Amino acid sequence: MNQRPTAPADPAALSPAEARSLFRAGLKTPTSGYCAGYAQANLIALPRDLAFDFLLFAQRNPKSCPVLDVTEPGRTDASVFDGDLRTDLPAYRVYVDGRLTEETTDARAAWRDDLVAFLIGCSFTFEAPLLEAGIPVRHIEAGSNVAMYRTNRPCRPAGRLSGPLVVSMRPVPADRVADAVRVTSRYPAVHGAPVHIGDPAALGVTDLDSPDFGDPVEVRDGEVPVFWACGVTPQAAVMASSPAFAISHAPGHMAVTDARDSAYQVP
Amino acid sequence: MNQRPTAPADPAALSPAEARSLFRAGLKTPTSGYCAGYAQANLIALPRDLAFDFLLFAQRNPKSCPVLDVTEPGRTDASVFDGDLRTDLPAYRVYVDGRLTEETTDARAAWRDDLVAFLIGCSFTFEAPLLEAGIPVRHIEAGSNVAMYRTNRPCRPAGRLSGPLVVSMRPVPADRVADAVRVTSRYPAVHGAPVHIGDPAALGVTDLDSPDFGDPVEVRDGEVPVFWACGVTPQAAVMASSPAFAISHAPGHMAVTDARDSAYQVP
Structure with missing residues (x-):
C-alpha cells in the first residue's frame, strides 16, 4: 500500500x-x-x-x-x-x-x-461564514471533530425510519450568539438556525464532555453551548x-x- | 342525488x-x-x-x-x-x-x-398576502380560475418522471411588481418568488389568451404578466x-x- x-x-x-x-x-x-x-x-x-x-x-x-x-x-x-x-x-x-x-x-x-x-x-458549510463574522469555531481551532449528541427529541417517523434528532454543538461567546443565529439562519439547506441554545439537559444531553459522535470541545466561561440539527440524524434513523x-x-x-x-x- | x-x-x-x-x-x-x-x-x-x-x-x-x-x-x-x-x-x-x-x-x-x-x-396560498399588500389578483376579481401555461423550460428529471415547468400568471401593475416579488418571496414552500417577469415568449408561451389550464385573464395597460412556478408541474410530469x-x-x-x-x- x-x-x-x-x-x-x-x-x-x-x-x-x-x-x-x-x-x-x-x-x-x-x-x-x-x-x-x-x-x-x-x-x-x-x-x-x-x-x-x-x-x-x-x-x-x-x-x-x-x-x-x-x-x-x-x-x-x-x-x-x-x-x-x-x-x-x-x-x-x-x-x-x-x-x-x-x-x-x-x-x-x-x-x-x-x-x-x-x-x-x-x-460545516456555514462555519466559514461564522469565522468571517468573527465568531470562533472551537473544534477548528482545536483541530478536532465537532461534538455531536443524540437528543431526547424524536424525529417525525416515515415508513420504517424513526429516531432521535442528533445535534452538533459549538460554544459561542454570549455576546455573539445572536450573530451566530443570524449568520446560520441564512443557510437553511445546511441546517440553518440553531435548534436549541443553552441548557443541554433540556435536550436530554447530560454530559457535554461525552459526545455520542466526534470529539468533546471546551466550553469556556462566558460561552453558551449552541446546538444545530445534524446530518448524522438520518444516519442514526437508518441504523x-x-x-x-x-x-x-x-x-x-x-x-x-x-x-x-x-x-x-x-x- | x-x-x-x-x-x-x-x-x-x-x-x-x-x-x-x-x-x-x-x-x-x-x-x-x-x-x-x-x-x-x-x-x-x-x-x-x-x-x-x-x-x-x-x-x-x-x-x-x-x-x-x-x-x-x-x-x-x-x-x-x-x-x-x-x-x-x-x-x-x-x-x-x-x-x-x-x-x-x-x-x-x-x-x-x-x-x-x-x-x-x-x-393560491400567497394570494391573501398579495391582496393585503394592495396588489390586485385579477382572477379573484373575475371569479375565474388562475391562468396556467406549460413553458419551454424542462424540469430536472427523476427516474421515470420528466416534463416542462408549468407556471401560473397574474397581471401586476408595473409599479407593484417589485412588491409582488417581495411578498411572495416570503413563501418559498408555496412556490415563492416569480420565476419570470414580463415577456411570455421567452418562456415559450405564445398566447396568454389561451392558457393550457384554467381560464384566461385580462392583462391591462400598465400591467406586467408575472409568472410563478405552478403545482400542476408535477402532475404534468406524472402524466x-x-x-x-x-x-x-x-x-x-x-x-x-x-x-x-x-x-x-x-x-
Missing part, C-alpha cells in the same frame, strides 16, 4: 478537487475547515427498497435532513459532487443488518449496484431500522462538494 | 372545515380566494412503486414541487389536512395508463389502497410518464389545508 498523504498546511485553501484527491489517496481526517466557501455533505447510500422511506423521512425532518442531491441509479457521482462517492470521502462506515461492520477509507469493495446515495447538508445494507460517511468525515456555500444562502 | 350546494357569498371567510364540507357535498369551484390565511395544496396520489421517483422529482424541482405533506399508507388524511382526501376537494381527475379517464367531485370509487398521496404547495394509475385534483380545484399561510412564511 502506498504511503498515506499527510494533512495539508492550509486545508481551507484547498479546492474541492484537491481535497478529494487527498482523501482518495488515503488521508483520513475530519473535514471541518476544509475548502472554505464550498458546501460539505453527509453521505448515506441505501438499497433502492429503502430509498422512498428515507426520502420521506428527510422531507418530514427538513431541519436535520436537508437533501442536497441524490445519485442516479448505478452512478457514484452527483450533480454537486464531481468525484467518486466510493473513494473521495476521508472515511466510510459500512453497515450490514444495521450493525457497523467496517470503517474504511475506500468503499469500493463494499459498494453495491443497487445503492441510491443521498447527500445531506452539513453544518435504528436495521437495513440489510448501508454505507455512510464516518461522522465528521464529509463529502466536500463542488457547490458554493452561497448556493445555499438565502437573503 | 342531493342538490349541490351553491357557492358561498364570502368564500374568504370560510374555515377550511367549512369549505371542505361544501366540497364534500358536491360544490365544484376553483378554490382561489377561499379560506383566507390558510394554505392550499395540489394533490397527486400515485401507486407506491412510483412514489420514490415522484418524491425525487419534487426534491430536484423544489420551486415548482414543494412537498407540504405525504400520506401514510392506507390513509386518506394528512397532518395538514384533517379531512378525507377522496371527497373534500372540489374536483378530481382520474388517470389510467396516463390518460384522463374521469373528472369527478368524489374520488372514493376510484381510490385504491396502494396509493400514496402527496400535497404540493399552491400559489407524461403514463403511470398505470393516478388521481389528482382538477387544476385550480385545490385541497384547502388546516395549515396557516404563516406556517410557510420566512422572515
Whole structure:
C-alpha cells in the first residue's frame, strides 16, 4: 500500500478537487475547515427498497435532513459532487443488518449496484461564514471533530425510519450568539438556525464532555453551548431500522462538494 | 342525488372545515380566494412503486414541487389536512395508463389502497398576502380560475418522471411588481418568488389568451404578466410518464389545508 498523504498546511485553501484527491489517496481526517466557501455533505447510500422511506423521512425532518442531491441509479457521482462517492470521502462506515461492520477509507469493495446515495447538508458549510463574522469555531481551532449528541427529541417517523434528532454543538461567546443565529439562519439547506441554545439537559444531553459522535470541545466561561440539527440524524434513523445494507460517511468525515456555500444562502 | 350546494357569498371567510364540507357535498369551484390565511395544496396520489421517483422529482424541482405533506399508507388524511382526501376537494381527475379517464367531485370509487398521496404547495396560498399588500389578483376579481401555461423550460428529471415547468400568471401593475416579488418571496414552500417577469415568449408561451389550464385573464395597460412556478408541474410530469394509475385534483380545484399561510412564511 502506498504511503498515506499527510494533512495539508492550509486545508481551507484547498479546492474541492484537491481535497478529494487527498482523501482518495488515503488521508483520513475530519473535514471541518476544509475548502472554505464550498458546501460539505453527509453521505448515506441505501438499497433502492429503502430509498422512498428515507426520502420521506428527510422531507418530514427538513431541519436535520436537508437533501442536497441524490445519485442516479448505478452512478457514484452527483450533480454537486464531481468525484467518486466510493473513494473521495476521508472515511466510510459500512453497515450490514444495521450493525457497523467496517470503517474504511475506500468503499469500493463494499459498494453495491443497487445503492441510491443521498447527500445531506452539513453544518460545516456555514462555519466559514461564522469565522468571517468573527465568531470562533472551537473544534477548528482545536483541530478536532465537532461534538455531536443524540437528543431526547424524536424525529417525525416515515415508513420504517424513526429516531432521535442528533445535534452538533459549538460554544459561542454570549455576546455573539445572536450573530451566530443570524449568520446560520441564512443557510437553511445546511441546517440553518440553531435548534436549541443553552441548557443541554433540556435536550436530554447530560454530559457535554461525552459526545455520542466526534470529539468533546471546551466550553469556556462566558460561552453558551449552541446546538444545530445534524446530518448524522438520518444516519442514526437508518441504523435504528436495521437495513440489510448501508454505507455512510464516518461522522465528521464529509463529502466536500463542488457547490458554493452561497448556493445555499438565502437573503 | 342531493342538490349541490351553491357557492358561498364570502368564500374568504370560510374555515377550511367549512369549505371542505361544501366540497364534500358536491360544490365544484376553483378554490382561489377561499379560506383566507390558510394554505392550499395540489394533490397527486400515485401507486407506491412510483412514489420514490415522484418524491425525487419534487426534491430536484423544489420551486415548482414543494412537498407540504405525504400520506401514510392506507390513509386518506394528512397532518395538514384533517379531512378525507377522496371527497373534500372540489374536483378530481382520474388517470389510467396516463390518460384522463374521469373528472369527478368524489374520488372514493376510484381510490385504491396502494396509493400514496402527496400535497404540493399552491400559489393560491400567497394570494391573501398579495391582496393585503394592495396588489390586485385579477382572477379573484373575475371569479375565474388562475391562468396556467406549460413553458419551454424542462424540469430536472427523476427516474421515470420528466416534463416542462408549468407556471401560473397574474397581471401586476408595473409599479407593484417589485412588491409582488417581495411578498411572495416570503413563501418559498408555496412556490415563492416569480420565476419570470414580463415577456411570455421567452418562456415559450405564445398566447396568454389561451392558457393550457384554467381560464384566461385580462392583462391591462400598465400591467406586467408575472409568472410563478405552478403545482400542476408535477402532475404534468406524472402524466407524461403514463403511470398505470393516478388521481389528482382538477387544476385550480385545490385541497384547502388546516395549515396557516404563516406556517410557510420566512422572515
